[in-house]
Amino acid sequence: MNWGVWGAKMTTQQIAQTIEASLEAGVYAFDHADIYGGYTTEQDFGDGFAASGVSREQVVFVSKCGIRYPSEGATHSVKHYDYSAEYIENALEKSLRKLQTDYIDVFLLHRPSPLLDPRVAVPVLEKLRGQGKIKEWGVSNFTPSQLALIGTEGTPHWNQIECSLTHTTPMLDGTLDFHQSHSIGTMAWSPLGGFFKEPGAVQDRLEPVIHRMLEKYSCTVECLLLAWLFRHPAGIIPVVGTTRVDRIQAMAKAHKIELETEDWFALTEASWGHKVP
Template sequence: MQLITKCGIKLTSDKFPNREVKYYDYSASYIISQVEQSLKNLNTDYIDVLLLHRPSPFFNPEEVARTFDHLTSSGKVLHYGVSNFLPQQLESLQAYTTAPLVTNQIEISPYCLEHFENQNLDYLISKKIKPMSWSPLAGGELLFPKTEKGTRVLNAIKKVAKELHEPNIDKVIYQWLLKHPSNIIPVIGTGKIERIKTAVRSLDMEMTLEQWFQIYIAALGKELP
């Protein structure tokens, strides 16, 4: 088991009555305080991977890199990554960090093709960085669609599931992600052990390339050029 957590966002809430707006803070003091809080919350001596939650318009990669080095030397964090970063934003940070960043957690699903189209996945492949996929089921839209697009994609997934003799839609969706050459790691947003077991069993499936594209084209909403 690996422990992965994020840092960097300051939310507005009753807990922070003097905070007027939500904003991002990647100062050394705030990153360290977030790590200390995570260690306490998780009752552990170290974190396997620390992620920066979102890119910020106010971001000092040199200060962040120095903070990473401090946390590494103190044994509190083993590896680092980012979340929702675009290639140039990741490059900017990587230019200052000692160790390579190990992941970029981005939204990827048969419903959300953003990072196929903006070349983020191509970039991650080129750097041998494995992406993590948050919201792999599109927040439930792929299981209980509320949009025409969601219905269209679900119908394509059901067609592939029938061809694979697989009654579980979740497994087909996870297999679609796992098949991609960027080595996508789905983030399973559940505390139910059966849902987790279902996700693991998707490793035993193998859809064809044509079936993969049937789902992709359904999300795209048009034929490939």
């Protein structure tokens, strides 16, 4: 989302180099959505990938479909969600073409929609899986009840949700419990949360607690924020949005940090602004 025109506007060469450097650091999965960059970033990434020395088998591509919004070349005027069979199939074909690949490893329905009918969406996803065009399918931003509803037709492999030290809701509203009890994998978007993006009271409370721990764990702030997520038993996979190779290299080691229980709660308490009951 951040590598293309919505963010760093990387050149083809820079994308190729960043993919190669990610692989060297042990990061091999890349998150996409058709809409990123106003439907342009998958193509930019695809060009960069083709220019890299990395083979398709070495990497995992995640992509998403379903959000339609007015942009260049689009005929509609109202932002909306579309989970018709025809739209899902067409969106996948476009993503495959832009990413220059025969298959997508994980294909997600980007946002829940009141008009999403699991009896329509799940069979088409299963058909695409049967054809080998996707390896696994999942959803994104789904609540437990929405997961239960789509689960009447088939269990998603993944739910990609917003989750971080500054956005702990999924740990409290039953979302992660549902993932764990139904073997649904968790990907966390914006895993660094508001720490760098939203200066304010939460950041002010977290700052001294985090800085006290940096020496103890010999890591960067980003790594500590990820270590907090890794400590949760749901096996959360952070979808990191950095555009910098040095941060990718550092964060690739964050899973090795074993945050002590008391430190986990110290960070949580600082985020919430109160002790646990």
